[in-house]
Structures are given as structure tokens and as C-alpha cells.
Amino acid sequence: MKICLVGYGKSNTDLLTKLLETNHQIFVSQDKDFKESDEIYFKKNNIQYETNHNDLLKNCDLAIVSLVSHQKVRLLK
Incomplete structure (x- = not known):
């Protein structure tokens, strides 16, 4: 399954760690730049x-x- 985490806040950061233990294909999408350390990790x-x-x-x-x-x-808002 292709799973996209929308936004890379605390909740999705923790979830990504768990999802990496599965056989799913994981993507991350957000509407701003990532930190350099995040890009290296990805x-x-x-x-x-x-x-x-x-x-x-x-x-x-x-x-x-x-x-x-x-x-x-x-x-x-």
C-alpha cells in the first residue's frame, strides 16, 4: 500500500518510525520546506x-x- 503522511509534525514523525517497520511504501508531503536533517533521514x-x-x-x-x-x-483561521 502507498501511504502518504501529510505534514511532518510530531504525530507523523512518530508514525513514520512505526511505518518503516512495515512493507508499505511511505511518502511524506507538506506545503513547506523540510529541515535538512529530515531530508537526510528520508x-x-x-x-x-x-x-x-x-x-x-x-x-x-x-x-x-x-x-x-x-x-x-x-x-x-
Whole structure:
């Protein structure tokens, strides 16, 4: 299964660690740049990532939205 983590806040960071133990293909998508340390981690673990909510998000079987990102959006409204 292709799983896309939307946003890379605390909840999805922890979830990614758990998902790496499975046979699923994992993607990470968010609408801002990642920290350099995150990009190094993704590359080391063969995790595809994007900063524009584009093809990875559109072509996944399951999208999991980071709760932290969702709460921040609600606070900004």
C-alpha cells in the first residue's frame, strides 16, 4: 500500500518510525520546506517526499494528515 503522511509534525514523525517497520511504501508531503536533517533521514530510508502536495499525495492509497498541522491551520483561521 502507498501511504502518504501529510505534514511532518510530531504525530507523523512518530508514525513514520512505526511505518518503516512495515512493507508499505511511505511518502511524506507538506506545503513547506523540510529541515535538512529530515531530508537526510528520508534519503537514508528511501522515503520519497515533496514540498507542494502534488503527485505523491495524489497517487497514494491512504493519506494520513498530521494532527499538529491540522490544529495550526484551525488556529490561523
